[in-house]
Amino acid sequence: MGEFTIKMPDVGEGVAEAELVEWHCKVGDPVREDMILAAVMTDKATVEIPSPVTGTVLWLGAEIGDIVAVKAPLVRIGIAGEGGDTLSDEAGEGGASDAVTTTETVTASSPSFQRGEGGSQGRMRGAVGSEQAKTPPHPPFGPLLPSGEKVNRAAPDALAKPLASPAVRLRAQDGGIDLRQVSGTGPAGRITHDDLDLFIARGSQPAAPAGLARNTSVEEIKVTGLRRRIAEKMSIATSRIPHITYVEEIDVSDLEDLRAAMNRARKPEQPKLTILPFLMRALVKTISEQPGVNATFDDNAGIITRHGAVHIGIATQTPAGLTVPVVRHAESRGVWDCASELIRLAEAARTGTALREELSGSTITITSLGAMGGIVTTPIINHPEVAIVGVNKIMTRPVWDGVQFIPRKIMNLSSSFDHRVVDGWDAASFVQRIRTLLETPALIFIEG
Structure with missing residues (x-):
């Protein structure tokens, strides 16, 4: 019997290692050619590794959650043939890399590679949870x-x-x-x-209906895949960025009236407007007056980069975890265009079809929990950006107008800033300008 060694493939983009997130086989399992054996994840892609041969799994080189270097042995498969023959070197240099494929069942915040026979890079896709990855077909x-x-x-x-x-x-x-x-x-x-x-x-008997009883179970969940990437990014942001959070109350009654009127008059091909496209346009106008907030900070090199383009990241919850698709060049988009792009990107992120460039490169981020937005939040900055704007839920509250209390629609903005780059006065001025635009929404549409 010969032995075929599959090594960790080079998935491109200068990646030197990847995390093993799934096994679809175990030692002793028979495998056939093109059967998916494992899934590995890099910072930007989850890749499924198929078997290039038919045989039996002899050895697995890692456990789920392990970080494996490119070209390190991953799986050894026993194949039919004369004793002593081995195909390890051939697999490591060519077979394993060329055998790598990527399916649409990859991770939510990162695109993946589709490779052809020669291993050339194709279209990159975003992902959905690896729990939905393909499993080998079972016998009848x-x-x-x-x-x-x-x-x-x-x-x-x-x-x-x-x-x-x-x-x-x-x-x-x-x-x-x-x-x-x-x-x-x-x-x-x-x-x-x-x-x-x-x-x-219980002797393999179905469980009886549960009553009031103590639950002493303990479940340990290893942090792997996208959840590990999110944890690492949040750790970097909170440990390296001194946050300052500024909360302001905004009367959006007039904005809500305008939004409702525009939705009633919209054309069939136009999307339904939420408050986010108006906030995006208000951000663009405010950034033109305070460009220092639309920046990234390389704290290792000590360089602040101010961006002319306004690429707004929109924090989006997907089945696999939090991702941040990016509305690029918001400065060149109107309210309706912003709304259309928001819907398209959110759908792409949730279904795992977002491209790499649609999930990276933001210069400022908006985070919103919609109706669950709470009264106040403390958003964590999307490193290496220097600002994030958090949208809280709209509530009807009594407001004193000098004569009487009247019902008004009030929303809080909870915005965080990198205090190394943005001073408290500048942060407050930034939010107050957004408040003015949202409370007097006609100003959003005035050019210049």
Whole structure:
């Protein structure tokens, strides 16, 4: 029998290492050519690694969450052939790199590479959670039920798979457990290893309806993939940037009236306006007067870069985690154009089709939790930017006009600044100018 070694591929972009985020096989598994073996993640891409040969897995070179260097051995596969033959070197230099493919099931904040036969870089895609990555197809009949009857995977009721990680599925298959009979206690009913342990301890009997009982379970979740990238970025931002947060109350009653009127008069091809396109236009006008806020700071080199282009990052929640798609050149876009681009980018981020340039290069960021925006937030700056504007929810409050209390629609802006670059006075002036524009929305549309 020969041996074929698959090495960590070079995914381009000067990447020297990648994080292993998924295994789709274990030692002893038979594999066939083009079957997905693993998924690895770099800062900007998640890449699936298929097998270039048919054989049996002999060795796995890393655990989930490990950082693996490019060209380091990753998988060894035993293949049929004369004893002593090995294809390790061939795989490391050419086969492994050329075999790399990227599917649409990659990570949410980062695009991925699609490579052809020669390994050339193609269109980059954003991603959705790696939990949805492809799994190898199962045979028509799967593991045994506790009664000894086989599960017919072709049956219609077998197509609705319970939520579980690949490791839990493999363990259940090895133990002849039908996951449809196991109650999941994880998020969205996901079945965990503890759930399997409890199921086995009960003698593989379905759980009785839960009553009031103590829950002593403890679940340890390793921080990997996109969640690790988010954690690293937040750690850098909070440890290296001295934040100053300024909160101001804004009366958006007139703006809301204008927005409602524009939505009623919009053309069929025009999107429905939210408050964000108006805020984006207010940011652009304010930045033209205070360009120091539209900047990035390289604190290692001690260089502040002020940008003429206003590339606004929009913090967006996706199934896999927080991403920041970028509306590029907002200074050249009107309200309707900003709204259209916002909708397009948000959809691309959520479905994993955003391009690399659509997920990077912002010069200032807006963060909003919509109706859940709370009264006050303390946004963390998107390093290496120097400012972020947080939108809180709109509430109707009584406001004294000098004669009586009248109902007005009030919204707080919670904005954070890098205090090394932006002084408190400049931060307050910046927010007060935005307030003026939003409270007198006609000014947003006046050029000059």
